[in-house]
């Protein structure tokens with residue numbers, strides 16, 4: 001472990017992946033670390049529900065950029081394989097278009113080129129060109145915009161960044177940049193789709209989000225044995241093995257401060273815990289409202305990602321062509337996204353993602369059976385009345401979505417036979433919001449639009465309280481397992497830097 005002058009006492013509020021990563025990083029820098037989690041187990045949105053021997057990951061289902069996770073174990077001097085068995089998936093996923101055609105994403109470059117060429121003459125070479133060009137964005141953009149604590153706007157304007165900015169590789173609309181390589185709408189939709197993984201309208205996304213499909217196609221897509229929740233279990237075990245204390249069923253209700261320094265963390269059960277610093281991993285906008293009882297200075301500029309309506313099906317059998325991951329696109333993806341994000345309503349033809357992880361890991365269901373999860377992006381806090389009993393209540397919406405899904409699967413020749421559905425469980429955005437403490441029930445936290453990116457995203461340090469910090473999806477760099485692991489590392493770097501300044 002590295003040495004830190006004092007053995008300071010750090011408290012982490014929330015045991016989501018970002019909170020666990022921060023706890024591990026701080027412990028490796030000799031802090032005494034205690035994590036308080038309101039739920040009965042760590043993991044936050046990386047959660048798993050077990051029903052009759054079927055295991056359903058209710059949050060993340062895909063692991064990208066697995067090196068972020070591995071680095072954490074390496075830093076702790078523990079082989080990741082002792083904690084987690086990670087499998088590479090290939091092909092990664094399949095996009096089903098409304099005209100009946102489909103496109104597979106794969107890390108095998110020759111096959112990927114064939115897949116693209118089948119849609120458009122020259123697209124095989126163009127996907128090569130696109131991947132090569134995104135390399136610069138991936139390497140420089142990641143280092144300059146994502147992998148560092150940007151102290152201010154000007155710090156983002158370094159010569160390397162400027163060249164990316166001038167080439168329009170960061171801020172230009174995503175579809176404009178894709179249009180330089182591909183004419184076929186289906187190819188552009190498939191590449192732009194990843195923006196929805198962070199709850200952002202692909203048609204309103206900046207081109208920096210080319211890094212998402214680029215990372216997937218270059219570095220591969222992975223899945224851990226036992227499901228995505230194994231990541232939360234592995235990080236919990238690593239944290240405990242190096243001396244982090246984790247207390248579940250313990251809600252933090254507030255802080256007490258003296259002269260703009262945090263002195264105590266107040267627990268709901270009445271305990272007051274002294275601390276030298278705290279890192280809040282609870283969703284940042286919600287934490288400001290319910291723990292700090294104040295408005296974030298950027299509150300008026302905040303906008304939110306979409307929500308997710310989730311279906312979990314225990315299946316006796318599934319069609320043989322269903323893969324681990326697939327996406328079903330509507331006739332007009334643009335119209336569907338406009339209705340979702342701009343009109344704030346459930347689209348007439350919603351896009352949906354279907355995952356069948358038992359294709360990769362049969363232990364996630366009883367022998368011979370399959371676990372199927374379907375995610376439909378929906379408005380997070382809709383303008384319409386979602387009161388139960390009304391036609392626009394979440395149950396009514398769920399019924400409509402399910403019948404749309406069944407029809408769409410039929411049109412893609414991938415029908416789920418109703419007699420094979422052993423049971424169906426649903427989770428609407430409101431239920432997720434309440435369980436995980438998400439402001440506006442936004443599944444992916446604060447939006448990732450340009451005005452809330454990089455130095456414009458809420459910083460990982462409180463604007464006034466000197467020893468209060470943040471880690472997780474709604475602070476820098478953003479949403480997704482690799483990003484929140486980075487947020488744990490970045491907040492630790494900020495804390496260490498602050499400690500050095502204070503020591504001078």
Ligand SMILES: Cc1cc2nc3c(=O)[nH]c(=O)nc-3n(C[C@H](O)[C@H](O)[C@H](O)COP(=O)(O)OP(=O)(O)OC[C@H]3O[C@@H](n4cnc5c(N)ncnc54)[C@H](O)[C@@H]3O)c2cc1C
Nearest residue numbers: 014016018038044045059060061062252282472473480481
């Ligand atoms: C449906 C869905 C699908 C997703 N798919 C993917 C995917 O495929 N791949 C991917 O990489 N990412 C995916 N994500 C995103 C990923 O799950 C999140 O970015 C990540 O898990 C968020 O981690 P976090 O550190 O922000 O903490 P969170 O998961 O938000 O956890 C915060 C924790 O704080 C706790 N807490 C809140 N308030 C208090 C309090 N007062 N006291 C104590 N504890 C408190 C909460 O209970 C929670 O456990 C998905 C997310 C969702 C919702």
